[in-house]
Amino acid sequence: xxxxxxxxxxxxxxxxxxxxxxxxxxxxxxxxxxxxxxxxxxxxxxxxxxxxxxxxxxxxxxxxxxxxxxxxxxxxxxxxxxxxxxxxxxxxxxxxxxxxxxxxxxxxxxxxxxxxxxxxxxxxxxxxxxxxxxxxxxxxxxxxxxxxxxxxxxxxxxxxxxxxxxxxxxxxxxxxxxxxxxxxxxxxxxxxxxx
Numbered sequence: 001x002x003x004x005x006x007x008x009x010x011x012x013x014x015x016x017x018x019x020x021x022x023x024x025x026x027x028x029x030x031x032x033x034x035x036x037x038x039x040x041x042x043x044x045x046x047x048x049x050x051x052x053x054x055x056x057x058x059x060x061x062x063x064x065x066x067x068x069x070x071x072x073x074x075x076x077x078x079x080x081x082x083x084x085x086x087x088x089x090x091x092x093x094x095x096x097x098x099x100x101x102x103x104x105x106x107x108x109x110x111x112x113x114x115x116x117x118x119x120x121x122x123x124x125x126x127x128x129x130x131x132x133x134x135x136x137x138x139x140x141x142x143x144x145x146x147x148x149x150x151x152x153x154x155x156x157x158x159x160x161x162x163x164x165x166x167x168x169x170x171x172x173x174x175x176x177x178x179x180x181x182x183x184x185x186x187x188x189x190x191x192x193x194x195x
Contacts, residue, residue, distance in 0.1 A: 059146040062153060063195055066115070079195075080149050083108055085124030088145050099171045100148050101178035106166050109156040110193070112194065113163045121166065155187040157182065 063079030086107050090100060114120075125133065134141045157166060166186065173181045182191060 028183060058142055059150050061146060061149055079108070079111070082124065084145055084149055085126060086111070087132070087149060088125045088130050088141075091141055091145055095171070096173075097144075097148065098173065098176065098181060100145075100177045101152050102171055102181045102185075103168060104149050104152045105155045105157060105178070105182065106168055106186075107161060108152070108154075108194075109158075110165055112156060113165050116163065131145060152178070154193050154195040156192055156194045157186060158192045159189050 020102065028103050061078050061080035061084060063081075063083075065078055066082060067074050067076050069075075085106065087100065090103050095103065124168045130142060133137050156163060166189070167184055171181050171185055173184065176184070179191060182189065
């Protein structure tokens with residue numbers, strides 16, 4: 001070791017030892033990366049795993065499978081999963097929970113009617129559309145829409161034993177159940193358990 005005029009310590013390392021120093025530095029970098037991963041892995045899993053966690057909290061929807069065309073090709077989904085994307089459009093329009101249940105039955109009836117006559121399907125809000133449109137309220141709204149559909153699962157309206165297209169009218173009620181709302185507003189129809 002030598003001291004230069006400014007009194008700084010200068011190290012002179014022979015070239016043959018430089019290879020060992022570079023190897024040690026590589027090992028130290030890898031060790032640092034592993035340490036950071038171990039330290040931040042729980043945070044990374046929490047942040048990037050939220051979509052999986054959210055999906056696990058949502059009720060599963062059932063019904064006969066339908067095949068739909070998506071950007072990724074064809075996909076089979078339960079009828080009520082598809083209905084979720086239709087009912088979501090009514091969610092923030094001031095309807096009560098019981099009115100939304102009545103609407104879900106009407107929408108399911110119309111969906112099955114249109115399916116039977118070969119008419120094209122409704123415009124729906126996809127899962128991703130709902131995430132974007134509802135923002136911070138997504139998880140709460142999505143749960144509520146799914147719960148409403150689950151609570152009316154398989155129910156449709158029939159007129160004289162036949163399925164028909166039904167217009168959604170102003171649903172008049174005074175804190176009544178969805179069954180009473182449907183009876184008062186659609187007296188010619190009967191609620192039928194389809195599946």
